[in-house]
Amino acid sequence: xxxxxxxxxxxxxxxxxxxxxxxxxxxxxxxxxxxxxxxxxxxxxxxxxxxxxxxxxxxxxxxxxxxxxxxxxxxxxxxxxxxxxxxxxxxxxxxxxxxxxxxxxxxxxxxxx
Amino acid sequence: xxxxxxxxxxxxxxxxxxxxxxxxxxxxxxxxxxxxxxxxxxxxxxxxxxxxxxxxxxxxxxxxxxxxxxxxxxxxxxxxxxxxxxxxxxxxxxxxxxxxxxxxxxxxxxxxxxxxx
Numbered sequence: 001x002x003x004x005x006x007x008x009x010x011x012x013x014x015x016x017x018x019x020x021x022x023x024x025x026x027x028x029x030x031x032x033x034x035x036x037x038x039x040x041x042x043x044x045x046x047x048x049x050x051x052x053x054x055x056x057x058x059x060x061x062x063x064x065x066x067x068x069x070x071x072x073x074x075x076x077x078x079x080x081x082x083x084x085x086x087x088x089x090x091x092x093x094x095x096x097x098x099x100x101x102x103x104x105x106x107x108x109x110x111x112x113x
Numbered sequence: 114x115x116x117x118x119x120x121x122x123x124x125x126x127x128x129x130x131x132x133x134x135x136x137x138x139x140x141x142x143x144x145x146x147x148x149x150x151x152x153x154x155x156x157x158x159x160x161x162x163x164x165x166x167x168x169x170x171x172x173x174x175x176x177x178x179x180x181x182x183x184x185x186x187x188x189x190x191x192x193x194x195x196x197x198x199x200x201x202x203x204x205x206x207x208x209x210x211x212x213x214x215x216x217x218x219x220x221x222x223x224x225x226x227x228x229x230x
Binding site for chain 2: 002031033035042043045048050055056058088090092094096099100101102103104105106107109
C-alpha cells in the first residue's frame with residue numbers, strides 16, 4: 001500500500017458528462033501529481049500541485065482542471081467527456097526534497113461510453 | 114528534450130534466473146533522477162528503485178539493482194532470482210532537476226516481463 005488513496009476505482013460515464021476524481025496524498029506529502037495512462041499515449045503527466053498551488057502543467061486539456069485543497073487532497077475534474085478520455089488516471093504524491101520519489105495511488109479507471 | 118526509451122516491448126525469463134530490462138534516457142540537465150516502477154495486471158504503479166544523477170554507487174533495493182552508466186545514458190534494471198510474482202509491466206522514468214522543487218516524471222513505453230515456471 002503506497003499510502004495514496006484514489007476514489008473511485010472505476011467510473012463509467014457517457015460522452016458529454018463531467019466527472020471528479022479524488023486523491024488523498026500520503027501523510028506529510030505536499031506535492032500531488034496527476035497522470036493519464038492510455039494505450040496510445042502511454043503515461044502522460046497532466047499537472048502538479050504543491051501545497052495548494054499549481055506548480056507545473058503538462059499535456060492537460062482545457063476541458064480538464066484540478067485543484068488541491070487546504071487539507072492537501074486533490075481533485076481532477078474532467079468535463080465534456082469524449083470517448084478518447086477513457087484511460088487510467090493516476091494520482092501520485094511526494095515530499096519535494098532531494099530524490100522526490102513519487103508514490104502512486106491505485107488509479108481510477110475511467111470508461112466513457 | 115528529455116526522453117526515455119525502452120526498446121524491449123516484452124521479455125521472458127525463467128523462474129530463479131536474473132533478468133535485465135533496458136532503459137536509455139536523454140536530457141541536457143546535469144541533475145536528474147531515474148526511477149523504475151512495476152505495474153502488475155491489477156493496474157497499480159509500484160515504486161521499485163531510484164538513482165540520482167550524482168550518485169556514485171548503483172542503487173540496490175533487495176532483488177532489484179539499477180545498472181547506471183552515465184556516459185552511455187543508460188539505467189538498466191536488474192532483477193535477480195526472478196519470481197512468478199515479478200510478471201508485470203516495468204516502466205523506466207526520469208525527472209529533471211534535483212527534485213527539491215518536485216518535478217514531473219517522463220515515462221518510457223514499458224517492458225512486459227513474463228516469468229516462466
